Each structure stands twice: as structure tokens, then as C-alpha cells.
Amino acid sequence: xxxxxxxxxxxxxxxxxxxxxxxxxxxxxxxxxxxxxxxxxxxxxxxxxxxxxxxxxxxxxxxxxxxxxxxxxxxxxxxxxxxxxxxxxxxxxxxxxxxxxxxxxxxxxxxxxxxx
Amino acid sequence: xxxxxxxxxxxxxxxxxxxxxxxxxxxxxxxxxxxxxxxxxxxxxxxxxxxxxxxxxxxxxxxxxxxxxxxxxxxxxxxxxxxxxxxxxxxxxxxxxxxxxxxxxxxxxxx
Numbered sequence: 236x237x238x239x240x241x242x243x244x245x246x247x248x249x250x251x252x253x254x255x256x257x258x259x260x261x262x263x264x265x266x267x268x269x270x271x272x273x274x275x276x277x278x279x280x281x282x283x284x285x286x287x288x289x290x291x292x293x294x295x296x297x298x299x300x301x302x303x304x305x306x307x308x309x310x311x312x313x314x315x316x317x318x319x320x321x322x323x324x325x326x327x328x329x330x331x332x333x334x335x336x337x338x339x340x341x342x343x344x345x346x347x348x349x350x351x
Numbered sequence: 352x353x354x355x356x357x358x359x360x361x362x363x364x365x366x367x368x369x370x371x372x373x374x375x376x377x378x379x380x381x382x383x384x385x386x387x388x389x390x391x392x393x394x395x396x397x398x399x400x401x402x403x404x405x406x407x408x409x410x411x412x413x414x415x416x417x418x419x420x421x422x423x424x425x426x427x428x429x430x431x432x433x434x435x436x437x438x439x440x441x442x443x444x445x446x447x448x449x450x451x452x453x454x455x456x457x458x459x460x461x462x
Binding site: 239268270276277280281282283291293294326328330336337339340341342343344345 | 389394400451454
């Protein structure tokens with residue numbers, strides 16, 4: 236069973252361009268989470284999605300950032316008009332369908348975004 | 352989610368036990384205590400979780416104070432591969448909600 240996959244692993248964009256980060260959850264997982272880690276800081280939760288639904292976007296910046304998890308295909312985190320402050324590592328995690336038991340989050344290797 | 356407090360860094364020798372403390376004095380009755388760790392240049396990985404009772408798994412043990420205001424992650428025999436940042440996290444959704452990572456404890460293992 237392959238783990239959580241993220242691509243690209245490294246992404247370089249110039250200011251004003253768009254960045255698209257992809258996350259394929261583990262097989263059978265229907266929950267996806269996106270986190271951002273700025274240099275020398277801990278991870279910050281951004282958004283929690285199920286298939287075709289945003290469950291919690293309380294950590295998402297109000298402008299330029301959007302996320303989706305379509306019925307088919309990977310989850311996408313989209314950053315429009317990137318600025319230097321968006322340079323960070325973006326991690327995706329997935330979790331199985333929520334039941335009465337514990338739900339561990341499985342993290343991918345991250346996408347390191349550099350904005351020039 | 353309630354706040355946790357951890358030492359910035361700790362150092363231990365290889366093959367010795369390591370006790371990583373975490374204070375969470377404002378924990379609520381429904382908060383789980385989760386521990387994740389992040390190895391250099393990798394995504395975090397789950398270590399262990401607990402609610403009220405002490406817990407053991409193949410990676411570690413979790414000792415929870417009777418009043419639940421603190422907990423200790425125990426690595427019974429540290430190896431160089433255990434060098435990582437360890438995060439203590441409180442969350443009330445059984446692990447399914449977005450997690451709030453603090454700065455964690457940077458564990459250094461000396462050979």
C-alpha cells in the first residue's frame with residue numbers, strides 16, 4: 236500500500252505566478268488535510284477536505300489560496316499570485332473514514348515551494 | 352485546541368531511555384493527547400496517542416498524569432534514527448480534526 240504521495244516535491248515560482256500542489260491520499264482514505272510549515276516553525280493546519288467537500292478551512296488564508304478534493308483524482312492546493320512569503324513546505328496528510336475509533340493522520344513527504 | 356508546552360531541545364545517548372515531557376494544564380475532558388515526530392526533511396509521522404490511561408506500542412510508551420495536565424513520551428532505547436522533532440498535540444476529534452503543531456522538542460541523540 237503506497238503512502239501519501241505529493242508532487243511536485245520541489246516547485247519554484249516567480250512572484251505573481253500560480254502554484255498547484257497535488258496530493259494523492261493513501262488507498263482507501265477519504266479525508267485529506269493540508270498543512271504549511273514556514274522555515275524554522277511548526278506545521279500550521281490549513282484545510283480539511285473530504286471528497287467534493289471542504290470540512291474545515293479555518294487555517295486557510297482568505298485570499299489567493301484554494302483547495303479541492305474532487306471525486307476522481309488528487310487533492311489540489313492552489314496558490315494564485317504567489318508572493319515571497321508563500322515560500323514554505325506544504326504537507327498533505329490523509330486519514331481513513333471517520334468511525335468511532337481513532338484516526339491517525341498519514342503525512343506525505345511535502346512540496347517545497349520557493350518563490351523568487 | 353488547548354495549548355501544550357515542551358522543552359525546545361533535549362539530548363540523550365544512544366541505547367538509553369528518553370523521557371520527553373509535555374505540559375497541557377488547560378486540557379479539556381475530551382482532548383486526546385497525540386504525539387507525532389518529524390525526521391529531518393520528512394513529513395511528520397504518528398507515534399502514539401492516549402486519552403486517560405498509559406499506552407504502549409511498538410514505537411514508544413505514553414505516560415499520562417492522573418490529572419491529565421501533563422504527559423511523558425518514553426522511548427525505551429533511543430537510536431540515532433530517533434533524532435527528530437517531537438510534537439505533543441491536543442485534539443478532541445479522535446485524530447480526525449486538523450492538528451495544531453507547536454514548536455516541539457528537538458531530540459538530539461549522541462552516539
